[in-house]
Amino acid sequence: MSHPKHVPGTFSWFECGTTDAAAAKKFYTGVFGWKTMDIPMPGDAGGFYTLLKQGDEDIAGLYQLDGPMFAGVPSHWMTYVTVANVDESAAKARSLGGSVLMDPMDVPGVGRIAAIKDPTGATISLFKPGEHPGAAKLETGGFGWSELATRDTKAAKLFYTELLDWNAKEDTGPMKYTEFQVGGTSVGGMMEMTPQHGNAPPHWLPYVMVTDCDAAAAKATKFGGKLLVQPTSIPNVGRFSVMQDPTGAVLAVIKLEHKPAAR
Numbered sequence: 001m002s003h004p005k006h007v008p009g010t011f012s013w014f015e016c017g018t019t020d021a022a023a024a025k026k027f028y029t030g031v032f033g034w035k036t037m038d039i040p041m042p043g044d045a046g047g048f049y050t051l052l053k054q055g056d057e058d059i060a061g062l063y064q065l066d067g068p069m070f071a072g073v074p075s076h077w078m079t080y081v082t083v084a085n086v087d088e089s090a091a092k093a094r095s096l097g098g099s100v101l102m103d104p105m106d107v108p109g110v111g112r113i114a115a116i117k118d119p120t121g122a123t124i125s126l127f128k129p130g131e132h133p134g135a136a137k138l139e140t141g142g143f144g145w146s147e148l149a150t151r152d153t154k155a156a157k158l159f160y161t162e163l164l165d166w167n168a169k170e171d172t173g174p175m176k177y178t179e180f181q182v183g184g185t186s187v188g189g190m191m192e193m194t195p196q197h198g199n200a201p202p203h204w205l206p207y208v209m210v211t212d213c214d215a216a217a218a219k220a221t222k223f224g225g226k227l228l229v230q231p232t233s234i235p236n237v238g239r240f241s242v243m244q245d246p247t248g249a250v251l252a253v254i255k256l257e258h259k260p261a262a263r
Contacts, residue, residue, distance in 0.1 A: 005133070006082040009164045009182040012127050012134035013080035014060040014143045014206050017073065020247045021050065021064040023224070024075070027245045028052060030223040031216060032141065032208065034059070042108045057136035059143060075249040079146045079204040080113070080127040081164060082134070089126050089163065090114040096159050106130075118159050120150040122202040138209065145207040145254065148190040149197060153178065156190060156202075205242070206251050213239040213255040220245075 006012035018024040028034050035055075038048040041063075050062040065073055083089040086104045093116040094100055101123065102115035111130035117123050127134065136142055150156045157168050157178060169186065171177040178190040193202065210216045214231045220243040221227060228250065229242035238256040245251075 006129060006135075007182065008082050008084045009166060010082050010187050011079055011143070011146050011206075012082040012129060013125075014135060015078045015080065015125075016052075016060065016062040016075070016245075016249050017065050017070070017078065018062060018075040018245075018247045018249055019065050020075075021048075021062060023246050024062055024249065025050060027220075027223045027225060027247075028062070031219040031225070031243075032210075034141075036062075054136065054138055054141040057138065057142070058132070059135050059138065059141070075245070075247040077204075077206050077249050077251050078115075078123070078125055079206050080125040080134075083126045083128055083164070086112045086114050086126045086128050090116060093118075093126075093159075093163055096162055097155075098159060098163075118150075118156060118202075120152045120156050120159075120202045122148055122150055122156070122204055124204050140209045140211050142209060143206050144209040146188040147205045147207065147252070148188070148202070149193050149200075149205060150190065150202040151193045152202075153190055153192050203250075207240070208251060208253045210253045210255050213241055213253055216253045217241040217243065 016024060025036050035053040037051040041047050041049055047064060047066060051058050052060040052062055090100050090104050097119040099117045101117055104112060104114040106112050110132040112128045113125055115125045148156060160166050161168055166180040169179040169181055179186040180188045217227055217231050224246040226244045227241060228244055231239055231241045233239045238254050240252055240254040242252045
């Protein structure tokens with residue numbers, strides 16, 4: 001079953017805000033074979049919200065960055081994490097040193113959401129599913145991991161473990177890496193930013209699970225994208241690559257060496 005309940009603390013939706021929705025849709029349908037479904041925005045907002053689908057399953061959303069509120073905002077991917085109460089979690093984020101970028105609001109037919117920024121500068125959204133269950137959980141073709149890159153892992157660890165009741169498992173290998181866990185299951189990770197990140201701000205990076213990392217990377221360049229990290233193997237983990245779509249939004253792909261645990 002691809003739509004089990006997203007329990008609090010797990011990632012439940014992924015969303016691309018883009019400066020060119022037509023170009024972004026062409027890229028993602030070409031690279032991943034996703035289908036699209038345009039839905040009118042609720043209320044008097046105008047425009048459309050595009051559901052990105054793997055087969056008949058909803059796995060992510062996409063929308064055009066139109067209007068004064070998005071002036072100067074670059075194309076980006078947003079990661080949503082499930083919470084039991086959006087209002088309480090937003091208030092708690094503020095008390096822990098974060099900020100609320102978008103106050104809690106109801107999305108008709110979907111659920112309740114809010115957007116926050118952690119004390120290190122990374123942005124993430126809160127989601128309590130309502131009529132929509134959130135992203136389908138697929139072994140391939142959908143999102144299966146989210147990773148925080150930040151210049152202050154200590155502050156980020158304190159913030160997220162308090163806010164989301166995550167446990168933090170530190171990797172004892174040569175590469176310093178933290179796995180965030182819910183009920184003993186790893187749901188996401190964290191790494192310290194390096195000079196390789198340049199002047200990029202702290203951010204959450206979503207990963208798409210693929211059957212062939214190199215093939216996905218080749219398609220990304222074919223459809224006008226740019227590889228920020230060439231296909232690279234991680235011992236005992238898998239092979240990954242980081243790509244930027246033609247409008248500037250960034251995401252990663254990974255082919256795991258083994259079947260992922262239930263999320």
